[in-house]
Amino acid sequence: MFSRIAAVLLAGAAIGSxxxxxxxxxxxxxxxxxxxxxxxxxxxxxxxxxxPWFVVLGDTSKRHAEELGYQATxxxxxxxxxxETSHFENIIASGYQAIIFNPxxxxxxIINVKRxxxxxxxxxxxxxxxxxxxxxxxxxxxxxxxxxxxxxEYFVKEMGDKGKYIELLGLLGDNNTFNRSxxxxxxxxxxxxxxxxxxxxxxxxxxKAFDVMNTLLQEHPDIDAVFCGNDxxxxxxxxxxxxxxxxxxVKVFGFDGAADVLESISEGKIKATGMQFPKxxxxxAVEYADAYIKGKRDxxxxxxxxxxxxxxxxxxxxxxxxKKKVE
Amino acid sequence: MNRPVSSRWIPWFVVCCIIxxxxxxxxxxxxxxxxxxxxxxxxxxxxxxxFAVEFWHKQLIKSFDNAFEAEKVFDAMRRDRKAAKEQYxxxxxxxxxxxxxxxxxxxxxxxxxxxxxxxxxxNDVDGVDVVLVISMIFGNEVLNATGLVSRSQFPRTNxxxxxxxxxxxxxxxxxxxxxxxxxxxxxxxxxxxxSLKISDDDPIPIPMRLVPVKLEVx
Numbered sequence: 001m002f003s004r005i006a007a008v009l010l011a012g013a014a015i016g017s018x019x020x021x022x023x024x025x026x027x028x029x030x031x032x033x034x035x036x037x038x039x040x041x042x043x044x045x046x047x048x049x050x051x052p053w054f055v056v057l058g059d060t061s062k063r064h065a066e067e068l069g070y071q072a073t074x075x076x077x078x079x080x081x082x083x084e085t086s087h088f089e090n091i092i093a094s095g096y097q098a099i100i101f102n103p104x105x106x107x108x109x110i111i112n113v114k115r116x117x118x119x120x121x122x123x124x125x126x127x128x129x130x131x132x133x134x135x136x137x138x139x140x141x142x143x144x145x146x147x148x149x150x151x152x153e154y155f156v157k158e159m160g161d162k163g164k165y166i167e168l169l170g171l172l173g174d175n176n177t178f179n180r181s182x183x184x185x186x187x188x189x190x191x192x193x194x195x196x197x198x199x200x201x202x203x204x205x206x207x208k209a210f211d212v213m214n215t216l217l218q219e220h221p222d223i224d225a226v227f228c229g230n231d232x233x234x235x236x237x238x239x240x241x242x243x244x245x246x247x248x249x250v251k252v253f254g255f256d257g258a259a260d261v262l263e264s265i266s267e268g269k270i271k272a273t274g275m276q277f278p279k280x281x282x283x284x285a286v287e288y289a290d291a292y293i294k295g296k297r298d299x300x301x302x303x304x305x306x307x308x309x310x311x312x313x314x315x316x317x318x319x320x321x322x323k324k325k326v327e
Numbered sequence: 328m329n330r331p332v333s334s335r336w337i338p339w340f341v342v343c344c345i346i347x348x349x350x351x352x353x354x355x356x357x358x359x360x361x362x363x364x365x366x367x368x369x370x371x372x373x374x375x376x377x378f379a380v381e382f383w384h385k386q387l388i389k390s391f392d393n394a395f396e397a398e399k400v401f402d403a404m405r406r407d408r409k410a411a412k413e414q415y416x417x418x419x420x421x422x423x424x425x426x427x428x429x430x431x432x433x434x435x436x437x438x439x440x441x442x443x444x445x446x447x448x449x450n451d452v453d454g455v456d457v458v459l460v461i462s463m464i465f466g467n468e469v470l471n472a473t474g475l476v477s478r479s480q481f482p483r484t485n486x487x488x489x490x491x492x493x494x495x496x497x498x499x500x501x502x503x504x505x506x507x508x509x510x511x512x513x514x515x516x517x518x519x520x521x522s523l524k525i526s527d528d529d530p531i532p533i534p535m536r537l538v539p540v541k542l543e544v545x
Contacts, residue, residue: 129483133482143467144484145488145491146466153465182488187465284421302477302479303420305420305423306420
């Protein structure tokens with residue numbers, strides 16, 4: 001009898017230790033965020049913090065959540081959906097009240113939003129959409145299409161209705177890639193004299209864009225312009241053109257409104273970009289999350305944020321990822 | 328006493344027949360040719376052209392009466408631009424641009440390849456009040472100005488944009504050509520149109536540039 005009781009106690013202790021270990025592992029996965037007792041928590045999951053534009057998105061969300069009295073933690077998915085899933089598991093297990101979410105992949109990220117929704121945690125997508133209009137609480141998205149229609153019109157004006165160009169696409173799993181490309185082509189394709197000699201993905205990445213552009217310049221040394229799906233790629237393409245001695249003759253067009261590209265526009269190195277207002281998106285998403293936590297439930301599913309064309313003509317109006325306030 | 332072999336198999340035969348019959352009626356899988364499978368997938372996929380045509384005939388035409396009188400809106404705008412925007416415009420998105428959905432009658436001042444200029448009937452002077460954009464029509468102006476279709480209806484925003492592209496095609500291929508056959512300087516035109524996007528930073532948008540969705544020449 002005594003040995004039976006001892007065996008049960010030993011088994012219980014073993015199970016208890018295992019549970020404790022599992023619990024410790026879970027806790028270690030959560031980034032150190034300086035937990036403050038009693039504060040409600042907002043998780044901010046960003047697709048990648050390798051790109052300064054997304055750092056602005058994450059930092060602004062965090063700062064604004066803290067201003068509203070929340071404890072906020074930024075999670076970097078590093079453009080990896082598996083890592084993103086792991087962040088969501090941690091957030092759900094750690095009792096967060098809301099998630100500000102910049103998805104990695106329009107399809108693959110849906111499952112994470114569904115999981116959070118099932119756990120009763122609202123998700124507010126920013127900048128990038130998921131291919132679902134019933135899982136996120138709201139999606140605050142740049143009007144990429146209209147922004148690139150405007151860039152396409154300026155491109156035609158600058159090119160004079162004819163010339164050869166290359167297009168660098170972003171991540172193929174991100175809807176922004178094709179919303180931008182489609183908006184641009186909807187305008188440019190109406191001009192028969194404008195010929196796209198190559199279209200390749202550079203994954204929204206500056207280094208990849210540099211490499212891809214170097215290769216494409218070998219095949220197409222006679223191009224007149226490059227349209228890039230974001231500013232990081234525009235900077236990479238520009239560097240490749242500098243290396244090839246073509247920076248003065250090939251016109252570069254980007255999209256985002258990144259600080260280094262605004263500087264390049266003012267110096268005449270890059271022709272135009274589309275200002276996306278990441279700070280506005282981040283602040284709005286946090287305010288929506290705050291409103292949800294306080295009881296609001298009726299949110300429009302997709303809220304477009306206008307994108308504005310930035311060129312040498314109006315560069316003085318923009319700075320620091322925002323429109324400058326008129327004194 | 329043993330039953331004959333043939334009668335022992337009868338129940339099994341009946342069971343097999345029943346199972347066979349059920350499999351015929353409720354097949355666990357069906358063989359379909361690849362071509363047919365592709366056709367079925369295409370039929371089920373979102374078709375922006377079909378959506379745009381249905382939208383035009385079932386929603387847009389019926390909404391023409393809801394457009395505001397251009398003359399009334401311009402008067403309000405000249406008096407107090409902000410109040411006119413609040414009363415008559417449709418704002419898209421966060422702090423975004425706004426659009427007007429207008430109707431009216433105007434006298435043709437000029438007919439160009441890309442634009443037709445109108446002076447509203449009733450104006451004392453022949454100044455240009457409205458510019459009709461008749462080619463190279465881009466963007467979501469019609470959907471944004473009317474508000475009849477929302478981005479939130481679609482899982483992919485690209486579907487919404489594709490509908491706009493189809494709606495713009497209808498304007499360029501079905502509305503404009505018939506109009507250009509009849510319109511000449513001095514003609515009176517009855518129009519319904521959607522303004523291009525207007526920002527608060529822009530000067531007062533008169534003459535206003537409109538994508539026409541209805542044009543009738545008197």
